Amino acid sequence: MRGIARLAQELGVSTATISRALNGNPNVNKDTRKMVLEAAQRLGYVANQAARSLAQGITRSVGFTIEIDQQSSTSTDFFFMGVIEGAQTVMAEHELDLLVLPCAKSQDHYTYLERFISRSAVDGIILAETRQNDKRIELLQSSGIPFVTLGRSDTGNGYAWIDLDFEGVMRTSIDRLVANGHRRIGVTVPLGQANYGAIFERAYRENLKRHGIEIDPALVLTTRHHEDDGAMVADALFDMDDRATAIVLFHEVTAIGLYRRLRERGLEPGRDLAIIGFRDEQSARFLSPSVTCFHLSLQDLGMAAARALLAQMPLTAHAFPKEPVQYCVPMELVPGESDAGPPVRAGVRAKDVAPVS
Amino acid sequence: MRGIARLAQELGVSTATISRALNGNPNVNKDTRKMVLEAAQRLGYVANQAARSLAQGITRSVGFTIEIDQQSSTSTDFFFMGVIEGAQTVMAEHELDLLVLPCAKSQDHYTYLERFISRSAVDGIILAETRQNDKRIELLQSSGIPFVTLGRSDTGNGYAWIDLDFEGVMRTSIDRLVANGHRRIGVTVPLGQANYGAIFERAYRENLKRHGIEIDPALVLTTRHHEDDGAMVADALFDMDDRATAIVLFHEVTAIGLYRRLRERGLEPGRDLAIIGFRDEQSARFLSPSVTCFHLSLQDLGMAAARALLAQMPLTAHAFPKEPVQYCVPMELVPGESDAGPPVRAGVRAKDVAPVS
């Protein structure tokens, strides 16, 4: 005999009583419960996960899907570690396990998700890196499993999502730059299929338009989460005739390469090019002049996502409001010195400053 | 009726036949199997995870434990993402799920692990970040669950582990530096309780000893995985009277702050201080002079760990050798320019070079 049956035999009570005692069912004699708890502790008894899930119909675990892909260096790693930490903390408070489900880029992320859902392997899903069109959201909706997405999508509606306030960040950024006299403002957008790339770019276009500035496609550059990609940005911006005087970076870390290449060209960040970073990343915090950017607590984001999910799960819903969570987390401006000044000698071309010949 | 029973009713066969057909049991008529497979596909039937696990006694999933802790910035994030990718790829080939189990720093990592083991939630464990004394290894051994650790430990023996060849790296590093005439050689060791810190430092001491160089505790510095911590290293090394002429860094990324601070002090990396980085990290690859370091494929490491685990699991052991895997992954020297020269004016103090007054 194993498991609960063995414990029952040992204590001379039924398995039902053991189960009740262990699960906090109030209909158990105080002394009985104490005896059971002690015995379980002493013998190291813990209910078998599979049997429990089968009997209860729930797993007490939630999945956090992430796409993993070291090679292509979209490298959102640091981002997700913080978010996961936040989410896991909240889940632990509710005695739920957070299982991170890594999907390799070589696998189909739809099929991958489908397997976990159809096998009822988790009670809820936090779906990261939504795409502009994302079949996974339809899958989640039709399956009926509670879920929340990290990121909006054009697919589906009425579901819970949390996203970053790209629009607010871009509005603040463009307003600052325009107020300082900038008109030739560039932007970098992330490589990859995630929706936030499209959102960031759209916000950029709309805010320029709002100020009556025409969009120049040449000022929209694509970067990966790489220090080096900033160098490419510097080259692109300063090799053009009507050069930019300001740029909003999606990956703040690219500021490192950008600063370096600017200086190699005899230019000074902040003076010859106004720079605003999107999210405050630790790696870029040492730069001087300091990069103006926006603060985001990854832990808070993870905690918010976890709560949005708990609000939908039968087990925990009672403690949360009923309306599906749908909002953009505001990000707080962290003013630096990288965008302080007005455009220097606007219209002067890089080659006049730092001869390339 | 739900699940397999419904499918059975629909097709007019027993649930046993369905189960056999779906699980690749050879004792099934070809046409029957085809019919079942098609029906399952069409109706989206997938066996319930919990029921299957309960009946089979296995979960077909393995856990990869990681400690997660954004705040303290040990930030081994980038490291583990690569390893996880490698491990997950191998597991997927064997139709096993890799579940990443994040343990927050605020939780007790022993209890955390114990829960997953005692509930039989996974069939195997990849344990990361072993400590010099690690009760978790005893727990794993006594529980009988197949496991492999990423990192050695003084606890337990005879179990499977994979580690990095810290000793080889340190031997090569010290040999190179000594061959160039260096005698005052510093080292940085990682903050935290992981065993690799202790191993790295021990290897440092032993290799200096081998060359008859006395150990100076002042040359052993602690760093986190932070660009900035390199600046602190520069200060520490050059503020002392008998300054170091060379340093071996545990976190290559600290080279960024180190280079910067050296230059602020009017010193040149590679010339005034020979520098060797441990693992080749993407973030530091843009530095000039290029940092001499050692290459490690994180994916390969993850794949090796996964295979070491599969070798112990009843389901997959047949395809692997029987002896427990126990070895250090060699790392290949990537010669750079940061440690090229001999000590410059050994004994000259920093203040003579760059007056601080």
Add this chain to the structure above:
DNA sequence: CTGAAAGCGCTTACAG
């Protein structure tokens, strides 16, 4: 090759 039946280890109405 197939089915009836037992069993995996729990939980939970139901009856007392």
Add this chain to the structure above:
DNA sequence: CTGAAAGCGCTTACAG
């Protein structure tokens, strides 16, 4: 407050 029993949805000897 407690127990006997059914049931969760699968798999797998066993018998044919």
